[in-house]
Amino acid sequence: EAQVTQNPRYLITVTGKKLTVTCSQNMNHEYMSWYRQDPGLGLRQIYYSMNVEVTDKGDVPEGYKVSRKEKRNFPLILESPSPNQTSLYFCATRTSLGGTDTQYFGPGTRLTVL
Amino acid sequence: AQSVAQPEDQVNVAEGNPLTVKCTYSVSGNPYLFWYVQYPNRGLQFLLKYITGDNLVKGSYGFEAEFNKSQTSFHLKKPSALVSDSALYFCAVRDPSRRNTGFQKLVFGTGTRLLVSP
Numbered sequence: 001e002a003q004v005t006q007n008p009r010y011l012i013t014v015t016g017k018k019l020t021v022t023c024s025q026n027m028n029h030e031y032m033s034w035y036r037q038d039p040g041l042g043l044r045q046i047y048y049s050m051n052v053e054v055t056d057k058g059d060v061p062e063g064y065k066v067s068r069k070e071k072r073n074f075p076l077i078l079e080s081p082s083p084n085q086t087s088l089y090f091c092a093t094r095t096s097l098g099g100t101d102t103q104y105f106g107p108g109t110r111l112t113v114l
Numbered sequence: 115a116q117s118v119a120q121p122e123d124q125v126n127v128a129e130g131n132p133l134t135v136k137c138t139y140s141v142s143g144n145p146y147l148f149w150y151v152q153y154p155n156r157g158l159q160f161l162l163k164y165i166t167g168d169n170l171v172k173g174s175y176g177f178e179a180e181f182n183k184s185q186t187s188f189h190l191k192k193p194s195a196l197v198s199d200s201a202l203y204f205c206a207v208r209d210p211s212r213r214n215t216g217f218q219k220l221v222f223g224t225g226t227r228l229l230v231s232p
Contacts, residue, residue: 040224042222048219102163103148105157105158107155107156108156
């Protein structure tokens with residue numbers, strides 16, 4: 001079954017404690033990205049990756065890091081989380097850089113930073 | 115810059131009635147348009163997309179959307195709503211004129227909550 005998985009699904013942490021949210025896909029997709037979803041703001045892209053070792057900033061990259069060492073994994077790293085990073089996070093993948101293909105989303109990670 | 119507007123935060127409709135969720139867009143070229151649905155505690159699921167061709171696009175779960183270039187709209191519709199259609203709906207646009215930048219970002223609207231009452 002084609003899927004995008006994220007872990008953990010829920011996380012409560014404290015300010016400054018480093019954390020990583022993992023994202024893994026089994027569809028051999030080249031393109032992966034991270035979004036955050038906030039009420040009234042919709043989904044905003046944090047970082048994206050066009051392939052292994054190729055990553056770039058999205059619209060709201062401050063406070064986040066990513067890495068793409070393998071095609072299937074695209075972890076999101078918060079080195080020093082702050083309360084304004086409390087949000088719902090989604091990982092997404094799509095087949096290629098072509099504009100017509102569909103994006104597939106993970107189930108989401110709800111993060112609370114106290 | 116490309117953008118999407120969903121003017122209604124919430125749409126209420128009775129089961130069995132037709133529903134419309136509105137979306138307007140702004141891009142520099144011809145757009146690629148998408149609708150996604152988000153059920154509670156779930157990720158976004160693809161409903162349908164318009165790339166080219168027939169302005170009326172049919173998608174999953176009986177939904178359809180009509181592309182109107184002159185009004186720059188891509189409203190989501192369903193002839194007869196079900197209670198199970200209650201969810202958060204997102205319109206998104208991709209600007210294909212940006213392909214030379216190496217990727218084409220998907221820009222989402224703020225979402226419209228659809229509430230279908232029994």
